[in-house]
Amino acid sequence: MGYWALSDRVILVKFKGKAFDISAIQAYAPTTDADSVEMDSFFYEKVEAAMSQSKSQDIILGIGDLNTKVGECKEDDIVGPHGLGTRNEILVDWCKENDMVKTDTWFMNHKRRKYTWVSPNSNTRNQIDYSMINKRFRNAVKQSNSYPGTEINSDHNLVLAKVQIRLQEIEEEWRAFEETLYTSVEETIPKIKAKKKQKWMTDFILDMMEERRKVKGKDISKYKELDNTIKAKCKEERERMKYGKNGTSNSQWKC
Incomplete structure (x- = not known):
């Protein structure tokens, strides 16, 4: 459908789907020691501007190097218990405000399938690259993890999320709603x-x-x-x- 570069750090790509269109937001965040104004500009202006160009019924995917850690503690239905490192609240708060779910943290993968960045001396490993999805479609994510050792010429690991939309579930929900509606009408409106x-x-x-x-x-x-x-x-x-x-x-x- 098209793409829009909102800055040198944020780009929105829209794909046409059969049932739902897909809005993918690729982002590269400043490091956590960057100027706070730059961080605010990234999170609260550029990314949200990209989200505002997506429809409410779209599948919204947030992906990229976000240069922050969410930790191992569960946070409502936003962050799962399978993250890494010490939490920096900025990403968690942003996900809460925008109803986005951190998909990688909900799957109990081996630690080497969690870390996404390795230091040049290989002594430090962090989870700073993430995939996210809008809360409405959280159950559509079947797996999300990193792939260390992939030949991509980078100190970051490839992150892959498997998303599967089952239209049958939507049809079943509609039939149940339709049946309930008809039953209510027959019980309350005189024939x-x-x-x-x-x-x-x-x-x-x-x-x-x-x-x-x-x-x-x-x-x-x-x-x-x-x-x-x-x-x-x-x-x-x-x-x-x-x-x-x-x-x-x-x-x-x-x-």
Whole structure:
């Protein structure tokens, strides 16, 4: 769909999806010892400006080198218990304010599948690269971890998140909602019996029409059976009205 570079540190890329569009925000944060004004500009202006260009129903992915650690402690439904290091609250607070979930921290992976950066002397390992997703789609993330040893010519490790949207679950939720809605309507709104629109219409035919309505979309064979019976009865009553009981044409009635 397109991309927008909001600064030399933040870019938004939008992809067209079958059910939901995807907004991917790639970010490279200043280091934690950077000027606080620069940090504020990054978190509260550039990234949020990128999010504001996404629709509320989009899948929003936040990915990149965020140069901060979230630690090993669980924080509500935002940060899981499987992070690394000592927490810096700036990223956690930002996720809370924007309903974003830190996906990597919710999976119990081996420690070498958690750290994303290695120092030049290989003595220090940190988790500072993350993947995030908007809270609405948190259950769509099936796995998120780093891949050390991948040939990418960088001191950072590749981070991969597996996201799977199951439309069947959405359809099932809709059917449950629809059934609840119909049940509530039938229980609270008084039923008005259908009036006879034709003089030849009988109560028996109206009752069968009501039965046909109840099985529509639930029992196809029963629906067809009732539909054929109704058509036959309608034809029979029209003929009876047209010719009368003695078989003589009753000209005052039209077919």
